Amino acid sequence: MSPPRFFVPNFPREPGGQLDAAESKHAMQVLRLKVGQLIEVFDGAGLSAQARIASIDNKHVSFEVLEILSNGPPHGVSLEMAVALPRGDRQKILVDTLCQLGVTRLQPLSCDRSVAEATANAIERLNRQVLETCKQCRRNELMIVESPVTVNELVRMDSVKRRIRLLAHPYGDVPELFDVLCRRDGTDVQQILMAVGPEGGFTDDEVFRLVSAGWQQVSLGPRILRVETAASALAAIALAVSNSSRASGGNIIE
Amino acid sequence: MSPPRFFVPNFPREPGGQLDAAESKHAMQVLRLKVGQLIEVFDGAGLSAQARIASIDNKHVSFEVLEILSNGPPHGVSLEMAVALPRGDRQKILVDTLCQLGVTRLQPLSCDRSVAEATANAIERLNRQVLETCKQCRRNELMIVESPVTVNELVRMDSVKRRIRLLAHPYGDVPELFDVLCRRDGTDVQQILMAVGPEGGFTDDEVFRLVSAGWQQVSLGPRILRVETAASALAAIALAVSNSSRASGGNIIE
Numbered sequence: 001m002s003p004p005r006f007f008v009p010n011f012p013r014e015p016g017g018q019l020d021a022a023e024s025k026h027a028m029q030v031l032r033l034k035v036g037q038l039i040e041v042f043d044g045a046g047l048s049a050q051a052r053i054a055s056i057d058n059k060h061v062s063f064e065v066l067e068i069l070s071n072g073p074p075h076g077v078s079l080e081m082a083v084a085l086p087r088g089d090r091q092k093i094l095v096d097t098l099c100q101l102g103v104t105r106l107q108p109l110s111c112d113r114s115v116a117e118a119t120a121n122a123i124e125r126l127n128r129q130v131l132e133t134c135k136q137c138r139r140n141e142l143m144i145v146e147s148p149v150t151v152n153e154l155v156r157m158d159s160v161k162r163r164i165r166l167l168a169h170p171y172g173d174v175p176e177l178f179d180v181l182c183r184r185d186g187t188d189v190q191q192i193l194m195a196v197g198p199e200g201g202f203t204d205d206e207v208f209r210l211v212s213a214g215w216q217q218v219s220l221g222p223r224i225l226r227v228e229t230a231a232s233a234l235a236a237i238a239l240a241v242s243n244s245s246r247a248s249g250g251n252i253i254e
Numbered sequence: 255m256s257p258p259r260f261f262v263p264n265f266p267r268e269p270g271g272q273l274d275a276a277e278s279k280h281a282m283q284v285l286r287l288k289v290g291q292l293i294e295v296f297d298g299a300g301l302s303a304q305a306r307i308a309s310i311d312n313k314h315v316s317f318e319v320l321e322i323l324s325n326g327p328p329h330g331v332s333l334e335m336a337v338a339l340p341r342g343d344r345q346k347i348l349v350d351t352l353c354q355l356g357v358t359r360l361q362p363l364s365c366d367r368s369v370a371e372a373t374a375n376a377i378e379r380l381n382r383q384v385l386e387t388c389k390q391c392r393r394n395e396l397m398i399v400e401s402p403v404t405v406n407e408l409v410r411m412d413s414v415k416r417r418i419r420l421l422a423h424p425y426g427d428v429p430e431l432f433d434v435l436c437r438r439d440g441t442d443v444q445q446i447l448m449a450v451g452p453e454g455g456f457t458d459d460e461v462f463r464l465v466s467a468g469w470q471q472v473s474l475g476p477r478i479l480r481v482e483t484a485a486s487a488l489a490a491i492a493l494a495v496s497n498s499s500r501a502s503g504g505n506i507i508e
Binding site (some may be wrong): 093096097100101102136137138139176177178179182221222223224225226229232233236237239240241243244247 | 347351355356391393431475476477486487493501
């Protein structure tokens with residue numbers, strides 16, 4: 001079994017540091033760790049290390065760093081998803097799944113047909129879920145869950161050059177995501193921004209604004225997918241294509 | 255809004271038929287449908303039709319078929335997943351997601367490290383979930399959830415010729431799923447069988463049995479994915495490659 005992982009923002013590479021109150025409590029009371037046991041610590045920005053518990057007092061666990069395991073994010077692919085949040089527990093499933101898959105950033109989207117408001121409390125809860133997921137799936141850099149924006153704001157704030165911008169809106173004669181990603185100049189697929197609308201879909205007006213700003217519609221096939229299923233499937237496919245393209249140094253299709 | 259969908263096994267193409275007791279109750283008491291309203295019916299084998307409610311008596315809703323919408327499964331791709339079921343609600347998420355994505359058949363797998371037993375009750379509950387998902391996502395052919403098998407039984411029962419058999423086991427120098435699917439003769443990717451192990455992974459012995467029988471190991475990247483996340487991501491990627499290959503009539507990569 002791999003050692004348990006703890007989130008320690010800004011931990012020094014040597015000689016070590018201290019778990020915060022919540023992480024210390026988890027280590028002592030739930031996992032019942034003792035002095036000398038191995039743990040892993042990660043800073044949420046790509047740094048992780050093997051460490052050993054050096055001391056335990058009433059409230060805090062201190063550790064010494066043994067070996068740096070990872071110095072930064074694993075690859076150069078950037079995948080940002082702008083998603084109209086689903087209701088209730090499905091928000092948590094969405095965040096958990098996208099974080100495991102390797103999505104860089106999640107931008108909650110307030111749409112005309114949105115069913116859930118991304119309140120400050122909700123965003124905070126989702127960022128806590130990200131931490132849990134990072135501990136489980138051994139991801140060292142946090143997936144950032146941003147404050148919500150409208151489609152208009154999304155169009156205005158997107159200023160990254162040469163980024164592929166796609167919206168999942170499978171109405172009309174729309175190509176499948178995979179074909180769109182494979183049939184363009186492969187060097188482009190390292191920077192992707194994808195938008196997924198609410199259950200009822202984007203309104204015509206929202207689609208018009210996005211398409212007018214250069215976004216391209218993509219489909220995922222004939223079925224109606226739940227928001228979190230669509231977002232996860234899009235992310236899995238896009239990351240597979242991006243990582244493969246990056247590994248091969250360019251184009252996927254000749 | 256699309257009309258509500260009802261499952262009617264073996265419905266006649268004309269003139270119409272009757273919803274069973276449970277579907278009738280749902281139509282009358284939950285959706286409060288009336289005579290004359292439009293519905294959709296599907297038979298779970300690929301046939302679907304637009305229909306109109308012709309009569310409602312105490313216990314049953316009868317309908318007349320107006321137009322056949324779909325005559326069979328949407329494409330020739332066959333993706334079967336053999337998965338060690340996760341615990342509790344995550345079983346339901348697994349089935350719901352794989353069904354939406356278009357997986358043909360789900361084969362629960364009893365592994366040495368399995369955490370959940372696929373009892374007859376569990377299988378029945380999962381097949382009920384399939385029905386719910388098919389109604390929601392407009393899928394017309396059911397995803398079959400089979401009775402569980404062991405890895406040994408899986409190896410023995412797999413007799414489909416020329417099918418790609420893959421196991422998610424990302425240890426050692428294992429290629430990513432996407433690269434494996436893209437780098438082989440494209441005509442093969444219409445028939446895929448993929449196995450996903452339990453949380454602790456397949457045992458060495460299970461991997462040996464599968465690899466000895468011609469199965470190929472694939473990876474999904476550096477992170478540790480939950481069973482249902484791994485299965486869904488594998489399915490999304492495999493179906494994207496298969497459908498694209500089928501649409502283009504053969505190879506994806508020259």
